Amino acid sequence: MATIYHDSDADLAALAGQTVAVVGYGNQGRSQALNLRDAGVDVVVGNIRDYALEAAQSDGFRVLPIADACAAARCVMLLIPDEVMAEVYARDVAPHLGAGDLISFASGYNIAFRGIEPAAALDVVLVAPRMIGVGVRDAYVAGRGFPAFVGVHQDASGTARARMLALAKGIGATRGGCIEMSMHDEASLDLFTEQGFGPAFGRVMMSAVELLVAAGYPPEAVLVELYLSGEFAYSLEKIREVGMTRQMDFHSRTSQYGSITRGARYLALDAPLKEKMGGVLEEIRSGAFAKEWSEHQEQANEIFEKIRAIREELPFTKWENAARKAFKIGNASE
Ligand code: NDP
Numbered sequence: 202m203a204t205i206y207h208d209s210d211a212d213l214a215a216l217a218g219q220t221v222a223v224v225g226y227g228n229q230g231r232s233q234a235l236n237l238r239d240a241g242v243d244v245v246v247g248n249i250r251d252y253a254l255e256a257a258q259s260d261g262f263r264v265l266p267i268a269d270a271c272a273a274a275r276c277v278m279l280l281i282p283d284e285v286m287a288e289v290y291a292r293d294v295a296p297h298l299g300a301g302d303l304i305s306f307a308s309g310y311n312i313a314f315r316g317i318e319p320a321a322a323l324d325v326v327l328v329a330p331r332m333i334g335v336g337v338r339d340a341y342v343a344g345r346g347f348p349a350f351v352g353v354h355q356d357a358s359g360t361a362r363a364r365m366l367a368l369a370k371g372i373g374a375t376r377g378g379c380i381e382m383s384m385h386d387e388a389s390l391d392l393f394t395e396q397g398f399g400p401a402f403g404r405v406m407m408s409a410v411e412l413l414v415a416a417g418y419p420p421e422a423v424l425v426e427l428y429l430s431g432e433f434a435y436s437l438e439k440i441r442e443v444g445m446t447r448q449m450d451f452h453s454r455t456s457q458y459g460s461i462t463r464g465a466r467y468l469a470l471d472a473p474l475k476e477k478m479g480g481v482l483e484e485i486r487s488g489a490f491a492k493e494w495s496e497h498q499e500q501a502n503e504i505f506e507k508i509r510a511i512r513e514e515l516p517f518t519k520w521e522n523a524a525r526k527a528f529k530i531g532n533a534s535e
Contacts, residue, residue: 204381206351211366211375216242221368222274224267224294225281226253228334229307233278233372234262236341240371245270247277247293271297276364278305278328284498286311298323301358305368308391309384312354314491324361325354328368328379329387337372346376350387389485396490397481401474410517420520421527429524 223234224247234257238244246257247270257264264270271277271294281289290311298304300322307329311317319325330337332347340347351369353361369379382390406427413423427433439448449457484490494501512518525531 206366206369206375206379206381208370208375211370212363213240213242213367213370215360215363215367216276216371219243219275219364220245220273221276221278221371222247222270223278223280224248224270224289225279226257226262226264227280227282229330229337230278230280230334231256231260232334232336232338232341233280233307233330235260235338236373237368237371238262239341240373242371245273247271267293268297274302276303276305276368278307278368280307283308283310283315287315287317290317295320301360303358303361303364305365306384309350309352309382309386309388310391310491313383313385313388314488315495319355321355322357324356324358324364326361326365326368327352327354327382327384327387328365328372328374329391330372330374340377341373344376346373346378348377349374349379350382350390351379352382352384352387354384385486389482392485392490393478393482396485397478401478407517410520414516414520420516421524424521424524425528429521429528429530 220243221237222245223230223237226234226246226248230246230253234244234246244262246262246264247267248254248257248264249267254264265273267289277294277298279286279290279294294304298320301324303324303326304319305326305328306312307327309327309329312319312325312327327350329350330347331349332340336347349369349372351365351374353365356362366375366379369375409427410420410423413426414420436448436451439451442448443450449460452460484493
């Protein structure tokens with residue numbers, strides 16, 4: 202079983218007298234900096250001179266260039282995009298950290314796969330919310346928690362775990378529960394969700410839409426039936442609340458009978474699906490994906506642009522646009 206930490210396992214006193222530098226003021230940086238400050242932690246924001254700097258200043262933070270913020274702090278939370286982290290760490294962070302200082306990552310990716318190797322004299326920890334940045338702030342303000350993955354990668358000072366838990370408490374994560382995990386496992390799970398689970402799930406949805414439209418049902422009706430009504434999102438919420446199998450009780454007897462009897466037909470897809478997913482997982486765990494990604498940074502923008510152009514022309518997108526407009530869902534003018 203996993204080790205899970207809660208509020209009572211963490212003590213903010215572990216950060217007493219220490220300045221925490223939040224490096225990057227984006228999705229996670231802003232929310233975590235605000236939460237830490239509200240928890241009574243002394244926070245300085247480290248940022249490049251861009252629009253995020255103005256946001257941090259108008260939120261009332263002391264904002265310094267990244268190198269100066271790291272020099273002023275005993276703990277550094279690195280909350281910049283994973284792709285630029287290795288470079289920024291080597292140039293602006295590492296030279297300004299001293300023995301016993303702590304560096305915290307919100308993703309294990311760079312330690313696990315991209316070769317950031319912090320000096321042995323540093324404490325290195327993982328505090329990775331399982332929540333988008335805005336949710337980290339919203340939950341904190343509402344007095345709720347959210348789950349996070351935490352871990353001690355290096356403990357030079359003997360205080361790494363206490364400080365890691367204090368940081369997790371300061372951002373509000375121990376209210377929800379923090380699961381102990383290695384950097385490699387955290388990064389692998391995260392990538393698998395993005396590459397193994399998400400696309401497979403998306404394929405099921407698109408296959409169903411394509412099949413029903415080809416069978417002659419109006420696209421708007423198909424999309425509303427499958428997910429645009431919000432009923433499906435509601436069911437997912439119920440799965441979260443009561444469990445995958447128990448949520449069936451919320452559905453009609455016809456629905457339950459049909460899904461049990463027809464559901465069994467899909468068992469045959471289990472083995473090939475797991476084989477595909479296993480291949481994806483293996484590429485992640487071996488580092489093959491990280492190597493490929495580091496070699497394709499240039500091409501990525503080209504690929505993203507092409508996909509963005511193509512997706513607007515897909516029948517699927519046109520059906521969605523029409524349905525969203527008809528039912529006034531989201532920004533229906535898009
Ligand atoms: P963002 O994309 O929101 O960017 C964070 C900040 O980094 C911004 O202030 C950005 O400034 C700055 N930045 C961008 N490029 C550079 C650079 N070259 N040098 C210095 N600063 C730069 O990041 P996230 O908050 O999404 O992610 C931060 C970390 O949190 C990552 O490790 C991520 O994996 C992790 N994480 C993210 C989650 C999420 O939901 N977003 C969830 C859990 C973990 P500007 O935008 O002005 O360029």
